Amino acid sequence: DAMVIQNPRYQVTQFGKPVTLSCSQTLNHNVMYWYQQKSSQAPKLLFHYYDKDFNNEADTPDNFQSRRPNTSFCFLDIRSPGLGDAAMYLCATSRDAASNEKLFFGSGTQLSVL
Amino acid sequence: AQSVAQPEDQVNVAEGNPLTVKCTYSVSGNPYLFWYVQYPNRGLQFLLKYITGDNLVKGSYGFEAEFNKSQTSFHLKKPSALVSDSALYFCAVRDLNTGGFKTIFGAGTRLFVKA
Numbered sequence: 001d002a003m004v005i006q007n008p009r010y011q012v013t014q015f016g017k018p019v020t021l022s023c024s025q026t027l028n029h030n031v032m033y034w035y036q037q038k039s040s041q042a043p044k045l046l047f048h049y050y051d052k053d054f055n056n057e058a059d060t061p062d063n064f065q066s067r068r069p070n071t072s073f074c075f076l077d078i079r080s081p082g083l084g085d086a087a088m089y090l091c092a093t094s095r096d097a098a099s100n101e102k103l104f105f106g107s108g109t110q111l112s113v114l
Numbered sequence: 115a116q117s118v119a120q121p122e123d124q125v126n127v128a129e130g131n132p133l134t135v136k137c138t139y140s141v142s143g144n145p146y147l148f149w150y151v152q153y154p155n156r157g158l159q160f161l162l163k164y165i166t167g168d169n170l171v172k173g174s175y176g177f178e179a180e181f182n183k184s185q186t187s188f189h190l191k192k193p194s195a196l197v198s199d200s201a202l203y204f205c206a207v208r209d210l211n212t213g214g215f216k217t218i219f220g221a222g223t224r225l226f227v228k229a
Contacts, residue, residue: 004157006157009155031215033215040152040202040222040224041221041222042204042219042220042221042222043158043204043219045216045217048215050215055215057216090157090158091157092157092158097215100146100163100165100208102148102160102163103148103150103158103160103217104160105150105157105158105159106157107155107156107157108155108156108157110155
């Protein structure tokens with residue numbers, strides 16, 4: 001019954017080597033989000049897609065990009081990972097943009113940078 | 115600016131005892147408040163939310179939360195804690211200044227329930 005699926009669960013990359021994390025959803029939700037979470041801290045929103053409209057948070061580094069080729073899939077691309085980018089990356093969805101909508105999270109991808 | 119604060123990094127409680135995880139908020143306008151739980155190496159799971167109406171909100175796994183407007187609080191409660199409730203709990207608010215897309219999370223409170 002997995003609804004928001006993230007692959008892989010664990011990803012190891014090398015310093016400066018591009019990496020892509022993937023997320024898929026079976027909920028047919030309009031909004032998809034990417035959060036970064038470090039060491040059990042509060043998740044930090046990187047960006048979101050409302051349908052095909054991309055919205056970047058002001059403090060998200062240029063090193064982070066995203067693609068949403070269709071409703072079901074969303075990708076997080078880190079062009080040149082640094083040691084500080086090691087974190088848990090969480091994908092989430094919501095049905096629409098209404099403020100009372102809850103978020104559905106995937107299990108996350110734990111990224112290590114060597 | 116919208117924000118939530120969780121004043122306790124950690125809460126310890128014995129199994130069978132009531133538990134409270136505290137949250138205070140600061141918002142302009144009506145607050146849309148949420149609680150999420152995170153088990154080790156997992157994503158966050160929705161527990162409950164307050165949008166409007168009854169101040170006592172019931173959610174998943176026997177949890178409830180009380181919205182108190184005068185104290186700007188939204189504390190999470192459970193009458194009888196289980197060892198399996200041990201997890202990281204996040205209070206959150208939707209940031210209406212960004213059209214509601216952005217959910218702002220508190221720093222989290224780690225709950226330990228001892229058998």
